[in-house]
Amino acid sequence: MSRALLSLGSNLGDRLAFLQSAVDAVRPAIVAVSSVYETKAWGVEDQPDFLNAVVLVDDPARDHWDWLRTGQAAEQAAERVRELRWGPRTLDVDIVTVDGVRSDDPRLLLPHPGTPERASVLIPWSEIEPDAVLPGHGPVTGLLAARPQDDRDSVRRTSLRLVL
Numbered sequence: 001m002s003r004a005l006l007s008l009g010s011n012l013g014d015r016l017a018f019l020q021s022a023v024d025a026v027r028p029a030i031v032a033v034s035s036v037y038e039t040k041a042w043g044v045e046d047q048p049d050f051l052n053a054v055v056l057v058d059d060p061a062r063d064h065w066d067w068l069r070t071g072q073a074a075e076q077a078a079e080r081v082r083e084l085r086w087g088p089r090t091l092d093v094d095i096v097t098v099d100g101v102r103s104d105d106p107r108l109l110l111p112h113p114g115t116p117e118r119a120s121v122l123i124p125w126s127e128i129e130p131d132a133v134l135p136g137h138g139p140v141t142g143l144l145a146a147r148p149q150d151d152r153d154s155v156r157r158t159s160l161r162l163v164l
């Protein structure tokens with residue numbers, strides 16, 4: 001069994017279509033998809049708002065490296081150009097967790113180290129898995145409660161829908 005949580009982000013071009021392209025890339029393995037959220041950019045704040053969502057996937061045939069390759073292939077198909085760390089992009093696919101795997105290999109850090117500070121991941125994750133636990137960090141709802149109010153308020157649920 002290989003159950004992974006993938007975080008999707010886009011703030012360039014047809015943002016919803018880019019998120020949808022990532023969903024399409026993992027469709028047979030999908031367990032749940034969150035709502036689509038519009039979020040203020042963190043990291044580099046002077047850039048357009050992001051659309052963010054998370055996807056829970058499960059495929060016994062895939063390990064964590066397979067999920068990384070799948071995510072990177074979806075980014076490449078979206079013609080992503082990496083110009084700036086934390087800068088604008090057509091599609092970002094982060095591997096947040098894969099089962100309880102811990103990895104300090106810089107090519108695939110698990111759990112993804114930014115997760116505890118990112119309401120843009122924690123809010124959609126708690127929507128689809130209210131009892132989720134981030135390995136080594138505790139319940140997702142607790143991590144979310146520890147975020148400042150303005151951070152939580154910067155993540156707004158939209159009526160946009162990803163098609164399964």
Ligand SMILES: Nc1ncnc2c1ncn2[C@@H]1O[C@H](COP(=O)(O)OP(=O)(O)OP(=O)(O)O)[C@@H](O)[C@H]1O
Binds near residue numbers: 110113
């Ligand atoms: N858990 C992970 N998910 C996706 N990529 C990862 C992960 N851990 C390490 N990486 C590596 O990160 C690199 C991609 O980084 P990227 O440009 O997406 O960073 P970023 O999105 O700007 O910042 P952040 O990773 O903090 O969200 C790739 O080389 C990839 O191998």
Ligand SMILES: Nc1nc2c(c(=O)[nH]1)N=C(CO)CN2
Binds near residue numbers: 041050086
């Ligand atoms: N709100 C938000 N901000 C970001 C995001 C993102 O997905 N959502 N991704 C970034 C690059 O990794 C940089 N900043």
